[in-house]
Amino acid sequence: xxxxxxxxxxxxxxxxxxxxxxxxxxxxxxxxxxxxxxxxxxxxxxxxxxxxxxxxxxxxxxxxxxxxxxxxxxxxxxxxxxxxxxxxxxxxxxxxxxxxxxxxxxxxxxxxxxxxxxxxxxxxxxxxxxxxxxxxxxxxxxxxxxxxxx
Amino acid sequence: xxxxxxxxxxxxxxxxxxxxxxxxxxxxxxxxxxxxxxxxxxxxxxxxxxxxxxxxxxxxxxxxxxxxxxxxxxxxxxxxxxxxxxxxxxxxxxxxxxxxxxxxxxxxxxxxxxxxxxxxxxxxxxxxxxxxxxxxxxxxxxxxxxxxxxxxxxxxxxxxxxxxxxxxxxxxxxxxxxxxxxxxxxxxxxxxxxxxxxxxxxxxxxxxxxxxxxxxxxxxxxxxxxxxxxxxxxxxxxxxxxxxxxxxxxxxxxxxxxxxxxxxxxxxxxxxxxxxxxxxxxxxxxxxxxxxxxxxxxxxxxxxxxxxxxxxxxxxxxxxxxxxxxxxxxxxxxxxxxxxxxxxxxxxxxxxxxxxxxxxxxxxxxxxxxxxxxxxxxxxxxxxxxxxxxxxxxxxxxxxxxxxxxxxxxxxxxxxxxxxxxxxxxxxxxxxxxxxxxxxxxxxxxxxxxxxx
Numbered sequence: 001x002x003x004x005x006x007x008x009x010x011x012x013x014x015x016x017x018x019x020x021x022x023x024x025x026x027x028x029x030x031x032x033x034x035x036x037x038x039x040x041x042x043x044x045x046x047x048x049x050x051x052x053x054x055x056x057x058x059x060x061x062x063x064x065x066x067x068x069x070x071x072x073x074x075x076x077x078x079x080x081x082x083x084x085x086x087x088x089x090x091x092x093x094x095x096x097x098x099x100x101x102x103x104x105x106x107x108x109x110x111x112x113x114x115x116x117x118x119x120x121x122x123x124x125x126x127x128x129x130x131x132x133x134x135x136x137x138x139x140x141x142x143x144x145x146x147x148x149x150x
Numbered sequence: 151x152x153x154x155x156x157x158x159x160x161x162x163x164x165x166x167x168x169x170x171x172x173x174x175x176x177x178x179x180x181x182x183x184x185x186x187x188x189x190x191x192x193x194x195x196x197x198x199x200x201x202x203x204x205x206x207x208x209x210x211x212x213x214x215x216x217x218x219x220x221x222x223x224x225x226x227x228x229x230x231x232x233x234x235x236x237x238x239x240x241x242x243x244x245x246x247x248x249x250x251x252x253x254x255x256x257x258x259x260x261x262x263x264x265x266x267x268x269x270x271x272x273x274x275x276x277x278x279x280x281x282x283x284x285x286x287x288x289x290x291x292x293x294x295x296x297x298x299x300x301x302x303x304x305x306x307x308x309x310x311x312x313x314x315x316x317x318x319x320x321x322x323x324x325x326x327x328x329x330x331x332x333x334x335x336x337x338x339x340x341x342x343x344x345x346x347x348x349x350x351x352x353x354x355x356x357x358x359x360x361x362x363x364x365x366x367x368x369x370x371x372x373x374x375x376x377x378x379x380x381x382x383x384x385x386x387x388x389x390x391x392x393x394x395x396x397x398x399x400x401x402x403x404x405x406x407x408x409x410x411x412x413x414x415x416x417x418x419x420x421x422x423x424x425x426x427x428x429x430x431x432x433x434x435x436x437x438x439x440x441x442x443x444x445x446x447x448x449x450x451x452x453x454x455x456x457x458x459x460x461x462x463x464x465x466x467x468x469x470x471x472x473x474x475x476x477x478x479x480x481x482x483x484x485x486x487x488x489x490x491x492x493x494x495x496x497x498x499x500x501x502x503x504x505x506x507x508x509x510x511x512x513x514x515x516x517x518x519x520x521x522x523x524x525x526x527x528x529x530x531x532x533x534x535x536x537x538x539x540x541x542x543x544x545x546x547x548x549x550x551x552x553x554x555x556x557x558x559x560x561x562x563x564x565x566x567x568x569x570x571x572x573x574x575x576x577x578x579x580x581x582x583x584x585x586x587x588x589x590x591x592x593x594x595x596x597x598x599x600x601x602x603x
Binding site for chain 2: 003005006009010015019040041042043066067068069070126128129
């Protein structure tokens, strides 16, 4: 009885990531941290960047928070995508993701840039859910700006 | 508790009566996501009958002009219709016409009171307004279940005047804990502001107890009637409150119009909040003198067609009968809450089985976020509210971040409640059992994307 649209929004990979998230749990030694709140629902995320010493390469993204399946899966997919990438490269991918999410479903996501996170593109058709999907990526963008300033 | 005896004996609406009512609401026969709309978000905003849409249109097509100014025929007609709308509201809540102030919504009404008191606190309004002035040592009392609209204006007023904001706590079931009311409402208490009906819990608060205690210490009572005025007969004189606010759009009326009720003697002693045209008697380059209430609080061009639409909404509600609407919604609220409680993993906030609640229920589905619940239901054409419903402290107190709320109105059918219950019963199966464990290893089956461009 569920529609193709709903199954497209909640693809199995999203449900899997939401249930068993990657990068969940904060650890010592982060270079920067961002806390973001979605005021419409009270969802929160705290996201931290860890760098490989002496480089701008993010060795790992760690995060904690609570929210809907879309926001939790998005944080997990983001952490999975960018671990091991230099910060400028991560910024490029955040920009690409934002462009897709703001497109109301009109822009196909670039799998070379976004990897498994392309499964979140379905959320771009649901205006009310774009913020859910963006939450971790906005936190990461902020954390990168803080890391650069540090 | 606040219902009159006649409400307890009123018969709920019959199925055929509800079907006839639904015919008056064009939006209720639309489809959403290929399903007939099941609108269970009336607590956020109600749908509007044709009579309301027609009243606004007719006014705009035949009488529209500026009210309370101009000597031409249309101006007189418009003024008369506008003031008749005020009289309709006054009669609806058993107040006098000059005790009804138009606002944009209930939020503006609460801010109006808070800012008038704030202005009195810095000496505006002269000697008459001194009774509203707050200073350090004074206390304002709210409750832990307030909508942000009946919390933040008081936080801000306290911050501006040095007064202390306190609150009545709630118990785990969402009822006010009144055992320490005599201490909470004391000689320092100046304002007691609370909601008549919680927009989340559906509980009806004991207005009489709070008013009696406020009267004993000389505190003013502000009642948030947003979730009561639309749903059962509201008699501000019988309740003996000093102020009451509600919004038109939650009671079949248009958006952009709300009502502030204030006892005439108080309104006429309060300094204005918004100032400008239409609220003055004499203006010089240095100062101004103000009209009595309600015009004192109605600066600038008013929401005329919306007020007329609200009066049509009240006429519609009166024709159905507030007592019968209350009986219908009480039955729906019980069915909703009982049905939800019977679904494994569902926790219903607020009054327990057999306890009075209005026609709404907020609930948590274990391990599944309210946005996901709402999205799943929307796929079946069922519209519910998700999130914290502008009550973050209340949600925090009850240990939930967000909830899903289904809220009924006079046009809601038993079948719609059944559809909601069936939908909620299917939510857990779709999203899977709740479990969260961090995964530290990337799943082997997922492709390695690292470093690719």
